[in-house]
Amino acid sequence: xxxxxxxxxxxxxxxxxxxxxxxxxxxxxxxxxxxxxxxxxxxxxxxxxxxxxxxxxxxxxxxxxxxxxxxxxxxxxxxxxxxxxxxxxxxxxxxxxxxxxxxxxxxxxxxxxxxxxxxxxxxxxxxxxxxxxxxxxxxxxxxxxxxxxxxxxxxxxxxxxxxxxxxxxxxxxxxxxxxxxxxxxxxxxxxxxxxxxxxxxxxxxxxxxxxxxxxxxxxxxxxxxxxxxxxxxxxxxxxxxxxxxxxxxxxxxxxxxxxxxxxxxxxxxxxxxxxxxxxxxxxxxxxxxxxxxxxxxxxxxxxx
Ligand SMILES: Cc1cc2nc3c(=O)[nH]c(=O)nc-3n(C[C@H](O)[C@H](O)[C@H](O)COP(=O)(O)O)c2cc1C
Numbered sequence: 001x002x003x004x005x006x007x008x009x010x011x012x013x014x015x016x017x018x019x020x021x022x023x024x025x026x027x028x029x030x031x032x033x034x035x036x037x038x039x040x041x042x043x044x045x046x047x048x049x050x051x052x053x054x055x056x057x058x059x060x061x062x063x064x065x066x067x068x069x070x071x072x073x074x075x076x077x078x079x080x081x082x083x084x085x086x087x088x089x090x091x092x093x094x095x096x097x098x099x100x101x102x103x104x105x106x107x108x109x110x111x112x113x114x115x116x117x118x119x120x121x122x123x124x125x126x127x128x129x130x131x132x133x134x135x136x137x138x139x140x141x142x143x144x145x146x147x148x149x150x151x152x153x154x155x156x157x158x159x160x161x162x163x164x165x166x167x168x169x170x171x172x173x174x175x176x177x178x179x180x181x182x183x184x185x186x187x188x189x190x191x192x193x194x195x196x197x198x199x200x201x202x203x204x205x206x207x208x209x210x211x212x213x214x215x216x217x218x219x220x221x222x223x224x225x226x227x228x229x230x231x232x233x234x235x236x237x238x239x240x241x242x243x244x245x246x247x248x249x250x251x252x253x254x255x256x257x258x259x260x261x262x263x264x265x266x267x268x269x270x271x272x273x274x275x276x277x278x279x280x281x282x283x284x285x286x287x288x289x290x291x292x293x294x295x296x297x298x299x300x301x302x303x304x
Contacts (some may be wrong), residue, residue: 078221082146112241113294118249119193120284121202128156130246131205131280137242141235144227149215150235153208153266158201163265165200168277171258172197179257190290199251203279207250208262209236210272232275243280249287250278 096104135152143149155161172195176185200206211232214224225231236252243250255262259274 075222075224078217078219078223081217081223112244115240115244116249116289117251118283118287118289119191119199119251120287121199121204121249121279122282122284123202123204124282126204126248126281130248131207134239134242134246134248134280135207137245138235138239141231141238143231143235144225147212147215147223147225147228147231149212149225149228150232151210151212151268151272152239153210153268155206155208155266156204160265161201161203161206164206164262164277165197167261167265168197168200168255168258169195171256171261175256190292192290199279200277202284203281205280207239207278207280208266208274209239209276209278210263210268211275212272214271216271229275236276239278243278248280249283250280253277253279 131154135154138150138152139148141150155164176195180188209232211228212225213228214222216222240250240252253276255274255277262274262277263272
């Protein structure tokens with residue numbers, strides 16, 4: 001040992017000078033690693049350490065705010081959107097007899113089963129009040145924490161409709177040509193659709209469904225909207241039902257890649273994004289729809 005030490009001192013004087021320090025550092029590092037390992041084992045066995053705030057309580061992608069594409073400021077000091085003192089009021093809707101339930105549910109299904117997506121429209125006008133009622137009905141939809149994260153932009157002005165058509169057709173041309181790819185385009189063949197969207201000028205109204213990621217309160221605080229995508233999609237479902245119920249038609253469209261330009265054109269704020277574009281009106285006299293059928297109950301319902 002002594003001869004080793006002499007050899008090091010002679011051949012590597014710098015190493016010899018720092019060896020005690022290096023040894024001490026190594027001992028500290030090994031001890032810390034050991035303590036950390038011990039803590040991990042203890043935590044696993046006792047389960048006593050609560051999960052860190054805002055981390056492990058949701059699986060990846062399951063947090064209700066995980067859809068946000070930007071960092072959110074801390075809203076923890078903002079007052080809640082709805083007061084904790086909100087009065088709970090009686091709710092006693094009429095209870096139907098089983099016979100009536102059966103008859104009403106069947107009739108409603110049969111009526112809704114007549115709904116079809118239509119891409120050829122009549123230019124006949126529709127009273128604005130009908131559209132207002134349809135939008136009112138969509139606004140009765142449930143929403144996460146009652147945030148009501150939607151705006152329905154109703155376009156009646158023919159100049160704006162033409163501008164919308166121009167934006168959408170330009171993007172759709174590229175969508176069909178390059179973005180969607182052969183498989184997607186071939187899966188859509190049965191619809192007989194392409195970039196041409198004449199109905200965007202023919203239909204008396206276009207309804208653009210906007211989803212709101214958040215809203216700014218009067219106090220300047222930014223309120224995040226929980227589950228804003230699902231909530232707005234459900235409201236859009238209500239809207240489709242209301243359109244059909246009023247004897248009108250639409251086609252659910254997702255203007256791929258045109259959302260930003262449409263939002264700018266419509267002068268909508270940064271907290272909103274385009275979700276759907278719906279032409280609304282009467283079908284053209286010679287309108288045709290693909291002769292597809294719907295899955296039977298056995299395929300869409302699982303009873304356990
Ligand atoms: C999310 C979603 C996106 C759709 N996007 C389009 C679209 O961009 N263009 C179109 O012509 N139809 C679109 N459709 C309509 C579907 O093609 C249509 O609902 C489907 O073929 C079934 O026909 P039906 O609505 O008559 O039952 C879309 C439907 C949904 C639900």
